[in-house]
Amino acid sequence: MKIAVIGANGKSGSLIVKEALSRGHAVTAIVRKADAKVDPKADVLVKDLFDLTYDDLKPFDVIVDAFATWTLDSLPLHQTSLKHLTDILSSKPNRLLVVGGAGSLYVNPELSVRLVDTPEFPEEFKPLATNMAKALDELKKCDNVNWTYLSPAIEFVADGARTGHYTAGGEQFMVNSQGKSQISYADYAIAMVDEAENAKHTKQRFTVVAE
DSSP states (O other), rough: EEEEEEEETTTHHHHHHHHHHHHHOEEEEEEESTOOOOOTTEEEOOOOOOOOOOOTTTOOOOOOOOOOSSGGTTTTHHHHHHHHHHHHTTSOOOOEEEEESSSBSSSTSSSBBBBGGTTTSOOGGGHHHHHHHHHHHHTOTTTEEEEEEOOSSSSSETTTTOOSSEEOOBBBOOOTTTOOOEEHHHHHHHHHHHHHHOOTTTTTTEEEOOO
């Protein structure tokens, strides 16, 4: 399978590249700068996300969007970047897998209250979560794009262990047997590449949690 990873030098993107390569996939790292640190076994395409065209993405079975930005003034890019990708992939056969956020997960079975809307949600993370939630809302309207959105658990642990195990859910946030909602970046990468291989959640958002 041919997989492209946008933002392949980031924390989540680099582990997704590593996981896909370990399974024998042909991986292309899409990065903004030529000096970006990426796995040497991956091919590299140096191009800004907003400059990508369908001709750039056409060769790939799966495109993983691991774009991330954190500064307050750049947070709307979570929305505009995803819109750019869905525009160029509209009515195309390629699949788009998005590294999402946890703040948009629902806390009730009626799917009416999101984590970001609860009083306990940390105030400093609300702008990021709100922008990512708005991007997901627009993505859900893209019936002509083969998208999948993967939300991590609430505790998304960058340097956590790769256990090789996770439990998948749907639109609601989940907890493990210890009552915790957590997953490492490495286990999240496993879930993302599993989805790339098996396509179980096309045009759906799902979430994963680990012990």
